[in-house]
Amino acid sequence: MGLAKAIKRGASALLIGSMMTGLFTGCSATGENSGGKLVKIAVCVSDQTPAAQALTDVFKPMVEEATDGRYDIQIYNSGVLGSEKVTYDYTKSGIVEMCVVGTTMWSETPKMTIPDFPFLFDSVEHARVCYQGELGEYIAEDLESTQPLKLLSWYPNGARVFTSNKKLESLDDFNGQKLRMPNNPIHVKLAESLGANVVIMDMGEVFTALEQGVADGQDNPLATVKTEGWYEVQDYVYDTNHIIASLELFAGEEFWNSLSEEDQEAFEKASEAASDYAWDLYEEQLSDDKQFMKDNGLIVTELSDEDREAMKEKIQPVYDYLNAQYDWVDDVRKMVDDIKVE
CATH class of the missing domain: 3.40.190.170 (Bacterial extracellular solute-binding protein, family 7)
Known part of the structure; x- marks a missing residue:
C-alpha cells in the first residue's frame, strides 16, 4: 500500500509539472491546440466524477461546435492545477479562464455555506431542483455582486x-x-x-x-x-x-466579458446541459x-x-x-x- 501511494504521488507530481508548464505556455492539456482560443478549466475532482464527465462529454463539444471552433476547451481534472482555493483565485485573477470547485470560498462569500447546511434538502432530486433553480440563482446573485466571477451552473458533489x-x-x-x-x-x-x-x-x-x-x-x-x-x-x-453538497462552474469576469453575447449564450447553454447530464449520472450511480x-x-x-x-x-x-x-x-x-x- 505504501509503495502504491508513493508511486501515485510521484506520478501526480510529474503530471502537475507538465500541466503547469502547459498552463503558462498555452499548450493543450491533451495534445496540440486545435487553433481556437485556449480556455482552461481547472477541476477539483477526478475524471471519474459526474461533473468532470459532463464537462468532457457535453460542455466541451457543445461549446466548440456552437462557436465553430473559436474556443479550444481544455479540462484539467483532479486538482492538477492547484487546490480548490488556488484555482478559484486563479479564475478570479484571470490565470485560468474557468474552474469547478466546491464551497471553498464560503469565508469570503458567506452564502456559499448554504450547500453545507445539514438536512436542508428532502432528497437528491430536491437538491437538484433547488440548485438549478431559485436557490442557485439566489446564491449566484450574491456571489457575483462581490466577486469578479460568473457562476454558470451547479453540479452534484455528493450526498454525505x-x-x-x-x-x-x-x-x-x-x-x-x-x-x-x-x-x-x-x-x-x-x-x-x-x-x-x-x-x-x-x-x-x-x-x-x-x-x-x-x-x-x-x-x-x-x-x-x-x-x-x-x-x-x-x-x-x-x-x-x-448534506447534499454542490460543485460550481465559474468563469472569470475578465474572460467572460471578453466573449461576445453570442458566445456567452453558447457557454451558458452548454453549462446548463452539462449540469443536467451530471445530475442524471449521479442519480444513476447512487444505487450502484x-x-x-x-x-x-x-x-x-x-x-x-x-x-x-x-x-x-x-x-x-x-x-x-x-x-x-x-x-x-x-x-x-x-x-x-x-x-x-x-
Missing part, C-alpha cells in the same frame, strides 16, 4: 453519509466515536452535536487514520468512500444523506455505489423517517450557530422548503 469501523446503525452509536471531519465549523458542530469526538484532518490523511484507528469513521459521499478506498477500512455505512458497499461486506443502514427527524433535532446547535452568524439563514431554509419537486 457516515461510515465507521465501529457499530453505526443508530443515532446512539455516534456517542464517543472519533469522526474525521473537514476543517469547517458546520461539519465540526454537526459531529459534536451527535455526540462524536471530532478529528480534523485533510483528505489525504484519512485512509491511514481509519486504518490505524486514529479515527473510527468519517462523513463523505459514497462515491468518495469508494474512490478513496476507505471501504477497505470501514465496516458500517449509515446512509443519512445529511450503495450495492458496491454491500458487496464488499459493509453493513448499510438506511436512515428511517423517525431517526431523520430525531437527527434533525439533535443537530439544532448547528443552526443556532448559523443563526448567530447570519441573519438570512431562516429565510433560506423557508425558500428551500417552499421549492417542490414536480
Whole structure:
C-alpha cells in the first residue's frame, strides 16, 4: 500500500509539472491546440466524477461546435492545477479562464455555506431542483455582486453519509466515536452535536487514520468512500444523506466579458446541459455505489423517517450557530422548503 501511494504521488507530481508548464505556455492539456482560443478549466475532482464527465462529454463539444471552433476547451481534472482555493483565485485573477470547485470560498462569500447546511434538502432530486433553480440563482446573485466571477451552473458533489469501523446503525452509536471531519465549523458542530469526538484532518490523511484507528469513521459521499478506498477500512455505512453538497462552474469576469453575447449564450447553454447530464449520472450511480458497499461486506443502514427527524433535532446547535452568524439563514431554509419537486 505504501509503495502504491508513493508511486501515485510521484506520478501526480510529474503530471502537475507538465500541466503547469502547459498552463503558462498555452499548450493543450491533451495534445496540440486545435487553433481556437485556449480556455482552461481547472477541476477539483477526478475524471471519474459526474461533473468532470459532463464537462468532457457535453460542455466541451457543445461549446466548440456552437462557436465553430473559436474556443479550444481544455479540462484539467483532479486538482492538477492547484487546490480548490488556488484555482478559484486563479479564475478570479484571470490565470485560468474557468474552474469547478466546491464551497471553498464560503469565508469570503458567506452564502456559499448554504450547500453545507445539514438536512436542508428532502432528497437528491430536491437538491437538484433547488440548485438549478431559485436557490442557485439566489446564491449566484450574491456571489457575483462581490466577486469578479460568473457562476454558470451547479453540479452534484455528493450526498454525505457516515461510515465507521465501529457499530453505526443508530443515532446512539455516534456517542464517543472519533469522526474525521473537514476543517469547517458546520461539519465540526454537526459531529459534536451527535455526540462524536471530532478529528480534523485533510483528505489525504484519512485512509491511514481509519486504518490505524486514529479515527473510527468519517462523513463523505459514497462515491468518495469508494474512490478513496476507505471501504477497505470501514465496516458500517449509515446512509443519512445529511448534506447534499454542490460543485460550481465559474468563469472569470475578465474572460467572460471578453466573449461576445453570442458566445456567452453558447457557454451558458452548454453549462446548463452539462449540469443536467451530471445530475442524471449521479442519480444513476447512487444505487450502484450503495450495492458496491454491500458487496464488499459493509453493513448499510438506511436512515428511517423517525431517526431523520430525531437527527434533525439533535443537530439544532448547528443552526443556532448559523443563526448567530447570519441573519438570512431562516429565510433560506423557508425558500428551500417552499421549492417542490414536480
